[in-house]
Every structure is written in structure tokens, then in C-alpha cells.
Amino acid sequence: MLPDSLRHAGWTRATFFTGLGIAFAYALSLGARAGLGYDPVLDGEAVLQVALIAAPLFFLVGLGCFDYWFYWASGRPARPEDHSGHGATSWKSYFYPNTDHKVIGIQYVVTSFFFLLVGGLMAMLMRAELAQPGRQFVDPGTFNGLFSVHASILIFLFIIPVFAGLANYVLPLMIGAPDMAFPRLNALSFWLLPVAGVLMMASFFAPGGSFASGWTAYAPLSNSAPIGQVFFTIGVQFAGASSIATALNFLVTIITMRAPGMSFFRMPLLVWANFSTSLLVVIATPFIAASQFFVLLDRALGFNFFNAAGGGDVLMYQHVFWFYSHPAVYIMMLPGFGIISEILAVKSRKPIFGYRMMAFSLLAIVVLGFTVWAHHMFVSGMQSWIRVPMMITTAIIAVPTGIKIFSWLATMWRGVLKLDTPMLFALGFLTMFTLGGISGVMLAMIPLTIHVSDTYFIVAHIHYVLFGGSLFTIYAGVYYWFPKMTGRMFDERLGKLHFWSTFVFFNATFAPMHLIGVDGMPRRVADYAEKYAGWNLAISLASFALGLSTLIFVYNMVVSWRGGPRAVSNPWRALTLEWQVTSPPPVFNFDRIPTVVGGPYEYGIPGAVHGILHDGAEVAPTPAGTAAQPSKE
Amino acid sequence: MGGETRKPRREAILLTAAIGLVLSAVGILIGLWIDWFPAQGSTQADDIDTLWDVLVICSVPIFVGVTAVVLFCAREFRQKPGEEHLDGPPIHGNTKLEVVWTAIPALMLVTLCGYAAVVLSNIEEAPASGQENRVAVTGEQFTWTFEYTGADGTKFSTNQLYVEQGKSVRFDVRSKDVIHDFWVPEWRMKIDAVPGITTNYRVTPTKTGIYPVVCAELCGLGHAFMRQSAHVLPPEKYAAWMQRMTERQTAGAAPAADGAGGQTASADGKAVFTQGVGATGATACGACHALADAGTSGATGPNLDEALAGQDAAAIKASIVDPNAKITDGFGEGIMPANYAETLTPAELDALVRYIADATKK
Numbered sequence A: 001m002l003p004d005s006l007r008h009a010g011w012t013r014a015t016f017f018t019g020l021g022i023a024f025a026y027a028l029s030l031g032a033r034a035g036l037g038y039d040p041v042l043d044g045e046a047v048l049q050v051a052l053i054a055a056p057l058f059f060l061v062g063l064g065c066f067d068y069w070f071y072w073a074s075g076r077p078a079r080p081e082d083h084s085g086h087g088a089t090s091w092k093s094y095f096y097p098n099t100d101h102k103v104i105g106i107q108y109v110v111t112s113f114f115f116l117l118v119g120g121l122m123a124m125l126m127r128a129e130l131a132q133p134g135r136q137f138v139d140p141g142t143f144n145g146l147f148s149v150h151a152s153i154l155i156f157l158f159i160i161p162v163f164a165g166l167a168n169y170v171l172p173l174m175i176g177a178p179d180m181a182f183p184r185l186n187a188l189s190f191w192l193l194p195v196a197g198v199l200m201m202a203s204f205f206a207p208g209g210s211f212a213s214g215w216t217a218y219a220p221l222s223n224s225a226p227i228g229q230v231f232f233t234i235g236v237q238f239a240g241a242s243s244i245a246t247a248l249n250f251l252v253t254i255i256t257m258r259a260p261g262m263s264f265f266r267m268p269l270l271v272w273a274n275f276s277t278s279l280l281v282v283i284a285t286p287f288i289a290a291s292q293f294f295v296l297l298d299r300a301l302g303f304n305f306f307n308a309a310g311g312g313d314v315l316m317y318q319h320v321f322w323f324y325s326h327p328a329v330y331i332m333m334l335p336g337f338g339i340i341s342e343i344l345a346v347k348s349r350k351p352i353f354g355y356r357m358m359a360f361s362l363l364a365i366v367v368l369g370f371t372v373w374a375h376h377m378f379v380s381g382m383q384s385w386i387r388v389p390m391m392i393t394t395a396i397i398a399v400p401t402g403i404k405i406f407s408w409l410a411t412m413w414r415g416v417l418k419l420d421t422p423m424l425f426a427l428g429f430l431t432m433f434t435l436g437g438i439s440g441v442m443l444a445m446i447p448l449t450i451h452v453s454d455t456y457f458i459v460a461h462i463h464y465v466l467f468g469g470s471l472f473t474i475y476a477g478v479y480y481w482f483p484k485m486t487g488r489m490f491d492e493r494l495g496k497l498h499f500w501s502t503f504v505f506f507n508a509t510f511a512p513m514h515l516i517g518v519d520g521m522p523r524r525v526a527d528y529a530e531k532y533a534g535w536n537l538a539i540s541l542a543s544f545a546l547g548l549s550t551l552i553f554v555y556n557m558v559v560s561w562r563g564g565p566r567a568v569s570n571p572w573r574a575l576t577l578e579w580q581v582t583s584p585p586p587v588f589n590f591d592r593i594p595t596v597v598g599g600p601y602e603y604g605i606p607g608a609v610h611g612i613l614h615d616g617a618e619v620a621p622t623p624a625g626t627a628a629q630p631s632k633e
Numbered sequence B: 001m002g003g004e005t006r007k008p009r010r011e012a013i014l015l016t017a018a019i020g021l022v023l024s025a026v027g028i029l030i031g032l033w034i035d036w037f038p039a040q041g042s043t044q045a046d047d048i049d050t051l052w053d054v055l056v057i058c059s060v061p062i063f064v065g066v067t068a069v070v071l072f073c074a075r076e077f078r079q080k081p082g083e084e085h086l087d088g089p090p091i092h093g094n095t096k097l098e099v100v101w102t103a104i105p106a107l108m109l110v111t112l113c114g115y116a117a118v119v120l121s122n123i124e125e126a127p128a129s130g131q132e133n134r135v136a137v138t139g140e141q142f143t144w145t146f147e148y149t150g151a152d153g154t155k156f157s158t159n160q161l162y163v164e165q166g167k168s169v170r171f172d173v174r175s176k177d178v179i180h181d182f183w184v185p186e187w188r189m190k191i192d193a194v195p196g197i198t199t200n201y202r203v204t205p206t207k208t209g210i211y212p213v214v215c216a217e218l219c220g221l222g223h224a225f226m227r228q229s230a231h232v233l234p235p236e237k238y239a240a241w242m243q244r245m246t247e248r249q250t251a252g253a254a255p256a257a258d259g260a261g262g263q264t265a266s267a268d269g270k271a272v273f274t275q276g277v278g279a280t281g282a283t284a285c286g287a288c289h290a291l292a293d294a295g296t297s298g299a300t301g302p303n304l305d306e307a308l309a310g311q312d313a314a315a316i317k318a319s320i321v322d323p324n325a326k327i328t329d330g331f332g333e334g335i336m337p338a339n340y341a342e343t344l345t346p347a348e349l350d351a352l353v354r355y356i357a358d359a360t361k362k
Helices: A011-035 A044-063 A067-073 A091-095 A101-130 A140-174 A183-205 A228-256 A269-301 A314-331 A334-348 A355-369 A373-377 A384-396 A398-412 A421-444 A446-452 A456-486 A492-518 A530-563 B010-033 B043-076 B095-124 B235-250 B269-275 B313-321 B346-361
Strands: B133-140 B143-149 B155-158 B161-164 B169-175 B180-183 B190-193 B199-203 B209-215 B227-233
Touching: A011 A044, A044 A183, A044 A228, A044 A269, A091 A101, A101 A140, A101 A183, A101 A456, A101 A530, A140 A183, A140 A228, A140 A269, A140 A314, A140 A334, A140 A456, A183 A228, A228 A269, A269 A314, A269 A334, A269 A355, A314 A334, A314 A355, A314 A373, A334 A355, A334 A398, A334 A421, A334 A456, A355 A398, A373 A384, A384 A398, A384 A421, A384 A446, A384 B095, A398 A421, A398 B043, A398 B095, A421 A446, A421 A456, A421 A492, A421 B043, A421 B095, A446 A492, A446 B043, A446 B095, A456 A492, A456 A530, A492 A530, B010 B043, B043 B095, B133 B161, B133 B180, B133 B190, B143 B161, B155 B235, B161 B235, B169 B180, B169 B190, B190 B199, B227 B235, B269 B346, B313 B346
Parallel strands: B133 B169, B161 B227
Antiparallel strands: B133 B143, B143 B155, B169 B199, B180 B190, B180 B209, B209 B227
């Protein structure tokens, strides 16, 4: 009989199962090679490739992510009302699969911020190397590994999942649902992430070095790279599976679990944004999975998808890859658009201007997002006729984005603006994202792209969009919902300090990159010509300050979570449903499902009501003079 | 509620609009004044730089406008003490306004696209008259090889690019291994070198001089160091260079010569090691290899003091001519250019081998 710790889900069993997974990989490889008559019987690379797939799955089984489904599959009676493993009882609960969307939301957010710090640290190492021309700290192989892992981690393990985490926490509350539609799938989605992250970081320990082909992992470079590449190829599958599962969960939750009365046009825009994002994820993510499976088959089994000598098509990789990865840019933007809409309406005390247009523009971006992938390939040597149509669609996608910017500006017009930390980050986002959008339109223009593609101009553009865009919205969202998630208030002064230092050093870091890019400095180089030395030193110094500014945020979050003043249920006097329950909310969100009777942003409208709670209380804009203010302890 | 107090002051709007206009103008002037691009080295560069100026003129007012509204709102509508419970006026939308800010940007963008399409067809157009030079470009980890055809049909190749001023040249770009990207920033044009297909572009160089050839597409370990030079020669010098290179090829091992007229028959091994050979573009060994005697410290390849210690001249020569035959532990195959037998004359090669053999014996 097995010892108890191995029969019950948990970390002991997970560790044991991981070992079992590795043993399984050995056995499978040995058996297959012996059976096929290969000699020597043992091949390290073959074992590693199988183990990279098997060990994580065994780990997840050991941790108990599949327990309920195995129970059900074995034909035992189903337990429809089983809520064991729902809700956190202590900080230890966060280290086990949990079916509570709020616990999962926090797991997501904290884990992805851990990866933000790791990815940021890699950026610091790169900037240290780039501070001067020539070689100082790392060799070219390590440098290539650093920027590849930096980008992959920040894209696949920070931006995409942190949005999923924030939405996981607040979205069911916003639509008046007790949980997500598939709580166990939700738990599995989260646990796939640390697995992907560990795989990507572990690649640094692979023989031959980490994967170093950039986050785009263009074939055939990725086909011929050392074994570290497979850590990316397989890591992306886990991150992608997580993302698809979450998106499905969101779609079903939003479509089927809205509180009575919450029509689509009474949904807060954050819900709209996640609805659109989930559509993108479900349609697009399988493409990156495919591209990486093709690479895996090329590498492991000698297929010739991308091997020109064997009849493969090198450009096909880029078409399939960008068919995911361009929409992925919107996967990294749309949830942020939702966050900004929430914050601007509440902090301006005004309804969102042009609510329906805001919703439709999200859907327009979803549709157009699939028609622009080839603008990444203007100099790739693909067929030339497609370039001009792609230029037009790429430029036109700025129209729905512009509609959103103008609507936000109109929302603020004549409002009563509360310029606290979430609002400052929202305003910072508005300006910085506009700049990133403008350079995006410039990049749509083929003749310009021919010159600046693969230069620091692109590096500047992508960071204005993903740092000045996505990360600013993430900060805004984290500050905004911090009281709801933790039941505590953050330190406003540190928050403002964090905003201003981030804003200033962000610009000092990335703005000069436009200059050196247009002047001809290629991206992804460990070394560069003398003439770029001055700007690179300035950029490196600014980037270190930018890195340090993150520590203010981390300090503020940790200290405020432990001992900040208690938050009241609705410190911002917001209308949406998540603010009508206690901070943090009860385990099943609402004692009884509320009924929605009006729009989510009816500030300044006398008699407007958004919803009716179970006790008959109306969710209406707080009348003047009676608002609850955050209490000080 | 509070609609009255939230009316923006008329003079404040006018003032902001005025400041916005001035800042837009200043921004445009700065944008046009900044020397963004490297020198204009081709007829294509002119068109592209003009497109950039147009984009700057269109972009600055949009950014300034958005920023001005944000700052105006932050200043004018900021919550003042005593306004904690005030709400803004419940404006839900304005169809006319929404149509306007959808239609105007769409029109602007389509117009810009039309202009960009015209520029694109201009920069890719073949010369209306006259013959076009052609150079076959081959990328490999981590070097470029340029192949020319002389007037008599003789083919020869170099590692430094030579082109003729004022004459359109078409590059047919190939790759031997992974994707590279052939780019001379001064010419503004670039195209990927893709295994399995031949890509191309053309430029008409306008300025003589030496410009960097850059690989813009991540191609592996030596990506950052895959840099060579493009020499733009006036027509008569180009013709003379062509002549010499053709003769050198047909004569087999004729005296080395380059465009600037530097090399001589009795090649200096140490110079080849530290500087390479300009005419054919044989890259300097010292760029990648450390060698105490030469004072180089490159680390992309093995340290020669260690790797070649105790080897005889024949072994050293074999390692230069066919670098993939024997690989030092810890380094990958296919990183060192395998074409030194083509880009060095026998005399240069022998001098180089003699020098390295001497230097590593010490």
C-alpha cells in the first residue's frame, strides 16, 4: 500500500510523479529505440524531448489538477456540489489547485508579477552589456538567450496571463456570477503557467545554452539551434493551452452566467474587452501551437516542414507564426482597454462616452486583427502583391483604436477627475499608447518598414505599445482593484511616486531607441557600431532607473497587503457589481444573484440604478455627501 | 448635478488650443530638423526620407492634440476640495462627433497609404534605360559573399561589396543556412535572405564611399558580428576594379589588388590577421580570435594561442581552408567563414599561415 502522502494530491505526490514522468521518458525512449534497432540505445536528446512533455503532465496529475476528472472518468458517482478545494483558508491554499476564481485570480497575478521581475532582470543584464560597445558581461550566446527568454517570459508568462488573472478575479463579480463556468478547468489553466515558466527559465541550464532564436523563434534557425530551443517549443504549448482554456472559460462564463437583466449592452466594458480577447485567443492561439509543433517534428523526427533542402517552406513558418502573433498584440491590448474604460468612467464620474461604439470597436479590432499579419513580413521575401492590401488593413486598424482614444478623452471632458494612482496610470497609458499607435501607423507604410524593420525603431515601438500600453494598464488595474482583492488600501504617495518614476524613466529608456533605430542600429545585437555608444549608455542608465522604480511598486504592494488600512467595500464609489460586495468578497461572491436593471456607468444621472442586490439595496451612483470614504486604521 | 461648475472656461480652451498649435508647429519643426537617417546614399533614400517627413508632419499634431486634451482635462476638471461628491454631466455620446472622428482618420490613413504605395512602386522600379548591374548575394553564418560577373563572363566573388556610383544595381539574395537580412542603412533598402528562395531588391547608389553592410535578421551566435562593407566607386574606378578582379580570377593567383590599391604580392601575414583583405573582403581573423602576438582578444572563436599550440603549418592551413573539419570543443560548426581559400590569394594564405605558425610557437 502506498503511503498516504503519495495517494493524496499535493506537492509530495507531485514531486514523486515528476520523477515518474522522467522515468517514463527514459523507458519510452529506451523501448522505442531498442524496438527500432537503434544503437546506442540511449539518446540524451530524445529522452529530454519526451521528458519535457511527460514530466510536466505527470507533475500536474501529481498535484491533483486532474483528480476530479479521473474520479468521474472511473465511473464513480459524480459530486456536483463538491466545493472542497474552493476558497482560500490560509496563504498555503494558494500553493494548491483551487477552484475559487478569486484565489486563481490572485495566483495568476502574483505568479505573473514574479515573471515580470525575472524578465525585467534579464533586461537589466542586457542593458548592462549594451551600455558600451564591445563585450563586457555576457558572451553573444548568453545575450541571445537573455533577450529571447526576456521577451517570451514577458509575453507568454506576464502580459497575457496577468490580464487573465485580473479578469479572473473581477469578471465573474462584475457580471454577478458566483464563479467561472468551469472552475476545475480554471485551476488547471493556472497550473499550466508555472510549468511553462519553469521550462523557459530552465532552458538556461540546457546543454548548448538556452533558446536563443528570439521569441519569434524563426525557422530554420530554431530547427538547427541547440536542445535549449525545445524548452521554448514545448513551454509555449503549455502557456498556449492555458490561454485557450481560460479563454473558453471566459466565453462560456460571459455568455451563460450573466446575472438576470445584464444584457450584452449592460455589460461593463471590461467584460466586453475580455469577451473580444477570448474570441481572439480561441481562434488564434492554435496557430502558434501548430508552428511550434512543426518545429518540434522537424527537430525530433526529421520532418521537413521548414527545411528548404528537403522541400520545406521557410516562409510558411512566419505566416503561421504571425497569424497568431499579430492578433496576440491585441490579446495583450484589449483587456487593458477594458481596464482603462472602467477606471476613466469611475475616476471622471461620467458615463463612458459612446459606449456602444466602444464595444463595436473592440469587435472591429478582433476582426481586423486577423487581416494584418503579413505587415511583419514586408521584407521577408513573401509574394509582393499582398503587401499593399496588408498596408491598408494595418493602417485601418488604427481607426477603431482611435475611436477608443477619442471616446476616453470625451469621457474625461467636463468630468470630475480624481487624479489618484490608478487614474495617473490610465492617463499615462493614453498618451504613451497614442505614441506607440502612431509609430505603428508609420510602420504600416511599407517603404518606411523596409528601412526600419528589425531595428531599434521596432524595439521602441513594441515597448511603447507593450510597456507604455499594456503594462501601464496592468498597473492601473492592479492599483484599482487592490482594495477589492486584498481588503486593504495601498499607499497613495508611494503609488504616485511609482507612477512618476516609471513614466519619466520609461520615456528616457525607450524614446531614444526611435532615433538610433532610424539611424541604422539593428535589434538583437550584443554589439554595435561606435556611433551609437552615447545613446546606448544613456538608455542603459535610464533602464536601470526604470528597473529600480519597479521596486517601489513591489514594496508598496507587499507592505500595504500586510498592514495597509482596511478598505471599505466601495472606496471609489463605483457602480459595477464587484464593488457592491465586501472587500475581499465572500467565498461565493453574492448571497443571492443580483438583478441588473441599468447600464454600468450611469454617473451623474439622477435616479439611475445599475442593479438590485438580494437585500433589495439598489446599486446607484452614490448621492452627494453620503459616500463612504476609505477608513484609516 | 454640477453641470454648471464643470463648464470649461472659454479662454482656457482657446489658450490650450493656441499652445497646442504652437507645440505642434514646434514639434513638426523639431521632427524635421532632427537628422534621423544616416547619409542619403541612394536614389531610393530620397523617396523614403520624404515619406518619413510627411509622416512626422501628420503624426505630431495627433500626439500633441491627445496630450493637450489629457493635460487640459487634468488641469481644468481636476477634483477640487469640496467636490468629492460631485458628478460630471451624464453625456452618453454624440453620433455626429463619433462619425467625424471615425471618418476623418480613416480618410487620412487611406490617403497616406495611397502615397506610400506610390513611393513603394518608385523605389522598386527598374531603371527606364541602360543596363543594370547585378550582384548575387549569399548569406551564411556569419558572412556575406558577393558574386559578380565580369564583362567577359568570368565570375568572381568577394566578401566586401563593390558597386558602381549612379548605376542601378540589382541584388539577388540567397542564404545557405538560416534567414539573414541584407541591409545597407545608407541605401535604406533591405530584404531577407531566405533559404530555398532567391529574393531581390535594387538600389542606385549616389554617393561614393564605404558603408556598413548589416545583417538585420537574427541569425544565431555571430549575428551582431556579421558586418562587412559596401564600397561605392565612381564609374571609372569601378570599371578598373572590375578589370583587375577579372584578371586576378583568370590568372589564378595574380598579385592581389584592391580598389584603394593597398595590397602587394608579398603579403603581410600579420596584416591579414589583424585587418583582413579589403579588396575581397576576407575578414580579419583577429575580429573573432584572440592571439597574443597580434594583440587581438576576440572571443567568438577559439583562442588561437591555445587551440593551435603545437600544430604545424599544414594543420593550420587546413583549419583555415576547411574550418568545419576540426572543431575546437565548446564551439559550433559553421561559425567561421569557410571561403578563405577563395577570398585570399595563395600568397596571402601562405603568409597568414606562416605568421600564425610563428606566433603560436612562441
